[in-house]
Amino acid sequence: IKRLHAFIKAWGGYIPEIHGMSVALRNMRENDKAAADAWNDRMQAVRHGCRAAVLAIAKDGMLKSDLSEQIATDLVWSLLSVENWEKLVLDCTWSQLAYEEKMIELTEAVLLKK
Numbered sequence: 001i002k003r004l005h006a007f008i009k010a011w012g013g014y015i016p017e018i019h020g021m022s023v024a025l026r027n028m029r030e031n032d033k034a035a036a037d038a039w040n041d042r043m044q045a046v047r048h049g050c051r052a053a054v055l056a057i058a059k060d061g062m063l064k065s066d067l068s069e070q071i072a073t074d075l076v077w078s079l080l081s082v083e084n085w086e087k088l089v090l091d092c093t094w095s096q097l098a099y100e101e102k103m104i105e106l107t108e109a110v111l112l113k114k
Contacts, residue, residue, distance in 0.1 A: 001062070001112070004053040005104055008080065011046060012100040015085045022082050050076040054111065062112050072111055079107060 015022075022039070029036035054072040057063045063072060078084070080103060088094045094102070 001057065001060075001108070003056045004076075004107060004111075007049050007053045008103050008107065009100055011049065011080055012085070012103060013096070015082055016089075016096065019082070019086075026082075046080065047073065047077045050080065057111055064111060064113055067111065075110055076107055079103060079110070 025035045025039040029039055051069070051073045054063065054069055054076060058069055058072075063069070067075075085099060088102075089096060089099050
């Protein structure tokens with residue numbers, strides 16, 4: 001669980017720093033293969049971090065039995081997307097701290113055995 005918390009805080013805290021660049025890359029990717037490749041590469045790195053956190057939870061026997069490691073990784077990766085951060089922090093005006101805390105709560109509710 002500590003790894004999951006650390007990953008969410010690290011990635012969530014990094015999103016505001018890279019947000020401007022992420023908007024530019026996402027806007028360019030339809031017409032610019034290099035921009036698309038750069039964005040996809042970074043998002044696969046985030047996915048790798050999500051997978052590492054899920055594998056640690058599974059290794060500790062704490063992953064819900066109805067979730068495969070693949071599905072759990074998919075869920076965490078989608079929850080922590082830049083687009084979700086934009087909706088919650090920019091559109092809904094959540095604080096950065098509230099975003100990080102709620103993402104931790106949500107991912108725990110989705111992944112962990114009770």
